[in-house]
Amino acid sequence: xxxxxxxxxxxxxxxxxxxxxxxxxxxxxxxxxxxxxxxxxxxxxxxxxxxxxxxxxxxxxxxxxxxxxxxxxxxxxxxxxxxxxxxxxxxxxxxxxxxxxxxxxxxxxxxxxxxxxxxxxxxxxxxxxxxxxxxxxxxxxxxxxxxxxxxxxxxxxxxxxxxxxxxxxxxxxxxxxxxxxxxxxxxxxxxxxxxxxxxxxxxxxxxxxxxxxxxxxxxxxxxxxxxxxxxxxxxxxxxxxxxxxxxxxxxxxxxxxxxxxxxxxxxxxxxxxxxxxxxxxxxxx
Ligand code: NAP
Numbered sequence: 001x002x003x004x005x006x007x008x009x010x011x012x013x014x015x016x017x018x019x020x021x022x023x024x025x026x027x028x029x030x031x032x033x034x035x036x037x038x039x040x041x042x043x044x045x046x047x048x049x050x051x052x053x054x055x056x057x058x059x060x061x062x063x064x065x066x067x068x069x070x071x072x073x074x075x076x077x078x079x080x081x082x083x084x085x086x087x088x089x090x091x092x093x094x095x096x097x098x099x100x101x102x103x104x105x106x107x108x109x110x111x112x113x114x115x116x117x118x119x120x121x122x123x124x125x126x127x128x129x130x131x132x133x134x135x136x137x138x139x140x141x142x143x144x145x146x147x148x149x150x151x152x153x154x155x156x157x158x159x160x161x162x163x164x165x166x167x168x169x170x171x172x173x174x175x176x177x178x179x180x181x182x183x184x185x186x187x188x189x190x191x192x193x194x195x196x197x198x199x200x201x202x203x204x205x206x207x208x209x210x211x212x213x214x215x216x217x218x219x220x221x222x223x224x225x226x227x228x229x230x231x232x233x234x235x236x237x238x239x240x241x242x243x244x245x246x247x248x249x250x251x252x253x254x255x256x257x258x259x260x261x262x263x264x265x266x267x268x269x270x271x272x273x274x275x276x277x278x279x280x281x282x283x284x285x
Pocket of ligand 1: 141164165166167168169170171188189190191192195208209210211214229230231232262263266
């Protein structure tokens with residue numbers, strides 16, 4: 001029987017701890033506060049914004065919205081970020097990206113104070129992840145995958161993990177987090193030879209390639225644990241993962257679903273970083 005790695009119980013579990021930490025901060029007269037900077041009106045950003053606001057309300061986290069026109073200049077955007085870097089009432093800064101083409105994310109992301117960089121887009125935070133420095137803020141999706149595996153008691157120490165996809169947002173930082181857990185990681189990409197052989201030899205396969213239903217049953221065996229990070233349009237207006245969930249379900253040990261899987265945990269992790277920043281547990285070294 002295949003176990004479904006449902007993200008929602010993981011969210012409930014994480015929220016319990018977060019609520020306790022928020023209550024402790026309230027005793028100190030502090031309310032964790034997130035600033036959301038949205039440039040333009042991309043539907044993806046609006047949808048993520050709605051999800052963040054809903055979760056803020058559930059948890060009791062303050063939110064401040066800074067919607068900017070798609071035509072905003074780089075100087076004005078940086079000025080806004082710098083203003084909130086200095087504002088003690090704001091603990092975490094979330095900047096939606098991709099940005100319009102006239103804005104240079106590589107420059108802008110470095111202006112977010114690493115202490116407030118809750119989405120871990122400042123290279124200073126990524127650097128800490130690669131150093132194995134637990135005080136840094138790790139990117140939310142990789143951390144969501146780790147939380148999911150831990151919640152379902154999937155052993156990581158000594159496990160062989162095939163990480164399929166090597167982007168800077170998911171595959172590379174997640175490989176580092178898995179290494180920190182003492183897993184043995186094989187990092188795969190579009191030029192990897194014999195991918196099916198590698199995935200078949202792995203205990204855990206994490207997939208983040210952005211290709212709908214690309215991995216079929218021949219990539220797995222009945223002992224494989226699959227975490228599917230992919231979010232794709234299946235061409236019929238439905239969301240699908242990078243793994244062919246319907247074909248694979250029933251033939252592997254465990255698999256996360258395309259909806260209600262890793263994605264739902266990501267927002268919770270983002271808000272846990274706001275709490276972490278408010279607690280002052282993220283010193284720059
Ligand atoms: P990305 O930047 O496009 O990177 C894709 C990676 O997959 C690259 O390393 C690429 O290899 C590799 N790849 C592409 N085709 C492959 C193949 N046939 N075999 C093996 N590797 C292959 O994508 P991303 O930003 O990491 O996102 C990946 C997926 O995760 C997307 O569906 C995205 O929507 C989803 N996502 C979900 C969340 C969430 O919270 N659930 C968050 C972020 C992303 P090369 O480097 O060789 O090109």
